[in-house]
Amino acid sequence: MRLPLFTAVAAVALAATAAHASDVGRRFPPEKTSIVDRTTGVPLTVLTSGRYKDGKNYPTHPQWAHDGIHIIFPSGDRDKDGTPEAFAVNEITGDIVQLTDGPGVGTGSLNVARRSNKLYYMRRNGEAGRTQLIEVDLTPLLADSAAGKMRGQGYERIVATLPEDHIEAGGFTLDADEKTAYVGFDARRAPPRQPGQPVPQVPGGLRAIDLATGAVRTVIETPFRMGHVQANPFVPGEILYCNETGGDAPQRMWIVKADGTGNRPVFKEGPTDWVTHEQFADADHVIFNLMGHKRDLRKAATGILVVSLRDDTVEHLGQIPIKDFKRTELANFTDPNIPQDDTSTGGYWHNGVTYDGRWAAGDDFDGNVWLIDRKNNKRTLLTTGHRMRPNHTHPSFSPDGTRILIQSGMLSGGKNLGLMVVPVAPVAD
Template identity: 40%
Template sequence: MIASPDAFCQIGKRFPSERKVVKDPVTGTMLTFLTSKAHGDSKIYPTHPQWTADGKWVVFRSRLAQGEAMAVNEATGDIVQVSEGGYAGMLNLARKSMKLYFMRKADDGVQVVEVDLARVFADSKAGKMQPASSYQRVSVTLPASLEAGGDMALDADEEWVYFRVGKDEAARHLPEGTKIEPNFGPRNMGAGPNGIARANIRTGEVRHVVSVPFQIGHIQANLWNPGEIVFCWETGGKSPQRTWTVKADGSGLRPLYPEAPYEWVTHEAVISKDEVAMAIMGHRQIPGAAAAVNAPGTDVGGANPGQDTAWGDSGTREKPTGLAIVNLRTRQMTIAGQTPSGSGLWHVHGSSDGRWAVGDDFSRSVYLIDRNTREMRMLTTGHKTTAADHPHPTFNADGTKIEIQSAMLSEDGRSMNICIVPVPEDWLKRPVPKAAQDMKN
């Protein structure tokens, strides 16, 4: 059953395959575009899983079915709508089961909805779809007083979800006399308070986790270690202290990486049981110094952020910068790599076995790093700096491929598609370092 994009959007609706394999004109990497038409596709943010638990389907957002979640089969290119009635905020794929979770606004608050993806895919393929209620279940209804929303995250135990609560609810849990932070930076963002709460998707129980005096962004769960949360102080740019971590019971609140005023830390992502990748930006010229950061012809300004002087002097290469990886247990930080010129690495991720790291830069090029040898290799480029968003590279579960969003095929230079980039075969054949073997075990 093939439907046109203009048809009524129903769960299980199937759309024609758009799958194309394209050779990168610069690097020669064979890119698999799972979507290739101008529907305004975008991937799930790198803080969350991209593939279903069986590793066969990639879930994404698209105007192909406006306001609904979509899934594409990596092997066949089949596209299936996997929600009905809309969603709000982050899409959460379970890693242990074929389930999808998201928020949806309702008259009496905010619902947390569970989708049985296995049944959706099976019935869609058979052409025997049931009503949406057969596949979607309201797990929890959060009262309107919580002002719940934003970056919901599914815990590793798949029993709890974490979510942001509004200023009034957060203020109720702050110690008396707490200094509330004002906005920070030229985007006038970052003021608090904000908080994190959690809800049990089996019982409906709701508990407060923590309140902080600043604006919270990018809530993510450690997908290998239940009860561990990473989040950020969101300002739209440089933060006084970007990265934070806390336990599900509210204990252990601390900066994840205590940053210096000259450091511009951003785009943290939990990549394994003990590690978080993040970018320490090196995208700005050193005030008063010669223009040595950028390669000839490389422009890191324009549509890219952080060039205006209102952010201060942070983000230069006067101090170490690059793709940083922080150990949650030892608290040690290492820099896996950095581009020699240009903006430096920006959105970052890593394979859970500790072998690889990946990052994009302002040119929308994607670089792979061998964490054992520190070798860096550009996998793909030419994804158009005019694109509606950035590549946001994210590894699959076994560290053999990377999903990005790309405007390479876009006629208007903006509309993006879902693209899979393989880790090169010759790299996959390299001996697995003992440290990576230990992480796997």
């Protein structure tokens, strides 16, 4: 049937509108500015102002895109519809570009590829929908956005559709060779976590996804809640994960091979050890925090440690001194498992590391970020006053080890987080 001319023109216009209705490629004016830390004198580069509910990727995952220029980050309310989406900020110009659009984007676990300029994320299509692994080609997306000539489609590829019963837990990760993704799952729906209570435990496990074919298989099943899934960035087929309790687990860190063999604990814990915030330090080591935030824990060694995956030997990177906290200070914390009483002593909370073995970093309960020289264990205060609300600073080094990315509630008074870059150079020199 042949349409009348005006109907055909209207149909073409409607199709064009629909094709370009997505906010992918939408640009935001730079929010980049510079401030100076009033305590240390270190210059800080502010990339996002704290106006929006921005954040950084979790420290277990890369922050910088393969192009070395863009930092990929999630935001809860930059999208016009108010849905959580992924964005990129140009570290040089400050320009911000929206990378995803629509409901169901899993911004809690964005995977920035190390070997290609791509981004991977999970999208769930409604409560009854299936979870899909999506690949985003950043190079043409960012180029077209800069040129103001976005295509209606072609930037994303559906890699795989997960089983109908898939319940993601612990996030997902890319293997070192970027041929496989690994994702944590719950075997059944867990009850909601109650305020001040541990994360409810249900059986879980790991699944592997072939990035070329989309084939999905089970790697391992566990009797506990899966958390912090991360693949070794240097050794293909080696996955670190944890027993996620939201607090102190009897044995937190575990490692397994991609075929399900070799499953074993990492750093076998004693009765007073409170292990948390593990991540790979290089091909053969894991850095983590042995919490010292309560006086009873300080009766033994606590602080940032590095454990060998090959012979279990441990390197101790130190701890900061005990502090007596006031209740007004404790009210700034965000973790319900941290006791707000006179047993609180502070200490390191999270950590970062460079893969060359030179630097480590740690944040503390005051919102300070410390640099640690692993050659001599010298500790230097880098930057201060980053309110640990509405989340922690989570320091992460740039790939070349010259800068640290943090998220800070400083500029918003703890209402929202802004992204800031802290140079290592003033201390390293």
